[in-house]
Every structure is written in structure tokens, then in C-alpha cells.
Amino acid sequence: MPEIEAFADDVKIMLEASRLAASIAMAHFRQDPEVWYKNEGRSPVSEADIAIDELLKKILLDARPDYGWLSEETRDTEHRLGRRRVFIVDPIDGTRAYVAGRPDWCVSVGLIEDGRPVAGVLAAPARGEMWHGRLGGGAFLNDVRLRSGQGDVPDAPLRVAVPDVVAAQMRPGAVAGLDKVAGAPSLALKVAAVAQGELDGVYIRPQSSEWDLAAADTLLGETGHTLVDKAGAPMIYNAPDPSRGLLLAAARQQAPGLLALLQPCDGH
Numbered sequence: 001m002p003e004i005e006a007f008a009d010d011v012k013i014m015l016e017a018s019r020l021a022a023s024i025a026m027a028h029f030r031q032d033p034e035v036w037y038k039n040e041g042r043s044p045v046s047e048a049d050i051a052i053d054e055l056l057k058k059i060l061l062d063a064r065p066d067y068g069w070l071s072e073e074t075r076d077t078e079h080r081l082g083r084r085r086v087f088i089v090d091p092i093d094g095t096r097a098y099v100a101g102r103p104d105w106c107v108s109v110g111l112i113e114d115g116r117p118v119a120g121v122l123a124a125p126a127r128g129e130m131w132h133g134r135l136g137g138g139a140f141l142n143d144v145r146l147r148s149g150q151g152d153v154p155d156a157p158l159r160v161a162v163p164d165v166v167a168a169q170m171r172p173g174a175v176a177g178l179d180k181v182a183g184a185p186s187l188a189l190k191v192a193a194v195a196q197g198e199l200d201g202v203y204i205r206p207q208s209s210e211w212d213l214a215a216a217d218t219l220l221g222e223t224g225h226t227l228v229d230k231a232g233a234p235m236i237y238n239a240p241d242p243s244r245g246l247l248l249a250a251a252r253q254q255a256p257g258l259l260a261l262l263q264p265c266d267g268h
Contacts, residue, residue: 007111007119007134010064014109014121015132017059021052021107022125025092029126030101044095049073052091052107060087060109067111070242072211078240085113086238088214093122094186103127108188110214112237120215122188131192131219139195139222146196148224158200158254161190166203166246166262174261187212191227194249195219201250201258210242216249226252232259 028048035046053073061069064087068080071089080086087109092098094105103126111119122131133139139146157179167175181199184190187208193199195216204213214237217227227235227249235247250258 008137010111011119011121011132011134011137013060013063014111014119015130017056018107018109018121018123018130020059021056021091021109022123024048024051024055025098025105025107026125029098033099035099044099045073046092046095046099048098049091049095053089056087056089056091056107056109060089068238070210070238072209076242080238081240083238085111085118087111088210088237090188090211093188093212094184097185102185104184104189105186106131106189108211108215110211110216110218110237112214115236115238117214117217117221117235117237120218122192122215122219124186124189127189131216133195133218133222135218135221137222139219141192141196146219146223148222158258159198160201160203160250160258161199162203163205165205169246169263170261171263177261188216191216191249192219194225194251195223197223200254201248203258204244204247204249206245208244208247210237210239210244213244213247220249224251225249226255228255228259230259230262232256 025048033046033048035044053071068083068086070080073091090108092105093108098105106122106124109121118135120133131141159179159181161181163183190202194202220227230246
């Protein structure tokens with residue numbers, strides 16, 4: 001099918017670009033890179049973030065000039081809203097870990113078509129990991145195909161990442177029934193762990209953004225998982241506002257039960 005083959009070509013380009021980006025990241029990693037802060041001092045940005053953003057934008061848009069572009073480190077414009085296909089990029093997801101010299105960060109490169117994720121690459125060179133997937137073509141970690149999640153371990157508590165801000169919105173006693181896992185600096189890698197089957201679910205706190213999720217969402221879709229909002233609706237990308245409310249990544253059959261642990265929303 002032409003569309004599927006097109007995504008295969010896109011993934012090849014995304015993998016090549018991500019490997020170059022990973023090389024830039026590793027050249028600065030643990031080398032005391034220049035860092036400054038945005039969002040009133042809450043969000044670090046390193047010189048590697050900016051260099052990777054520029055590299056990815058040039059390589060990817062030179063190869064696909066008719067695609068749109070959304071990146072955490074590029075000023076957003078309305079130009080992308082008129083494009084069917086859009087690259088959605090986080091040059092370094094987990095910058096706080098990156099500047100601290102910890103390995104849990106990645107270069108995240110996603111591709112969406114008509115609001116749906118169709119291809120994704122996560123390069124986590126400090127962990128020796130390269131994740132990739134495409135619609136209908138499976139999901140892979142270091143070229144080993146990820147199994148489709150079954151979510152069929154009824155006798156064991158589900159291993160779920162629950163941020164404190166989400167735990168506060170859950171029904172009394174709900175957290176006690178889970179094997180609660182600590183958060184991590186890279187949301188993309190945490191979601192990828194669901195696709196891998198290492199985690200059963202991740203509750204995602206409000207104010208995550210499309211660039212945190214687009215690439216990893218493709219991995220979820222290819223392994224029997226889903227990324228949904230509190231109402232159970234799947235994530236739609238390339239919205240005018242890229243930020244999101246509370247979300248859940250989990251196996252399709254387990255998502256309704258995990259959503260039911262949340263307090264009912266008051267009209268939201």
C-alpha cells in the first residue's frame with residue numbers, strides 16, 4: 001500500500017536524523033553544556049537542545065518540504081495547522097536529567113497524519129536504545145520487535161506510574177491497589193516502557209505537550225496500547241494548542257479500568 005510504504009521511507013529519514021542528533025547530544029553530555037531556563041525558571045534548555053532542533057528541522061524539512069513542523073524549541077506558528085503531515089519533535093525530552101548527567105533522556109521525533117501518529121523514533125543513546133515504529137509496521141527497540149501487550153495478569157497489581165498530582169485526583173484507596181512506580185524525567189521513555197510491557201500504564205499529568213508524546217504514541221499503537229484522555233478519547237495531534245490535560249497510556253483492554261480509578265470530572 002503506498003501510504004504504508006511512505007511511512008517506511010519517513011522512518012528511515014527520521015532514524016538517520018535521530019542518529020545524527022544523538023551524536024550531537026552525546027558530544028555535549030556530561031561536558032557542562034551551557035544551560036538557561038524558560039517558563040519562569042522551571043524548564044531548562046541546553047545548547048544541545050538548540051543545536052539538535054536546528055539539525056532535525058533542516059534534515060527533515062529538506063527531505064519533506066510539504067510537511068509541517070512543531071518542536072518544543074521552535075517558535076510555533078499556524079503554518080502547521082494546514083498540513084496533513086507534521087513532524088512533532090522534542091530535541092531532548094528529559095533535559096533536566098540530561099544537564100544533570102543522568103541517562104534517562106531521549107531525542108523524540110514523531111510524525112502525524114490527519115491528527116494521528118503514524119511514525120516515531122526515540123533515540124536514547126546514553127541508555128544504548130533506539131526505538132522506532134510506524135503505522136502497520138510494528139514497533140522496535142534496537143531492531144527487536146516489541147510484543148503486543150496482552151494485559152492479562154489478573155492476579156498481580158498493575159505496575160503503573162502515578163504522578164502525585166494525579167494520585168490526588170484518584171478515588172480513595174485506588175493507588176493502594178496498584179504497584180505504583182516512580183516518575184521519570186523523560187515522559188517519552190516512560191510511555192515507551194508501556195509499549196515494551198515493562199509498565200502496565202502511565203498516568204500523565206496535565207500540561208504535557210504533543211512533542212512529549214507523538215513519537216511514543218506510535219509505539220503504543222503498534223503494541224496493543226492506547227493513549228487517551230479522562231473520557232477515554234484517543235489523543236489527536238496538531239491542535240492549535242499543543243498542551244493537554246490528564247492522559248493515560250495503557251493496554252486498550254486495561255485503559256477503561258484505570259480511568260475508572262479517577263474521580264469523576266466536574267464537567268471537564
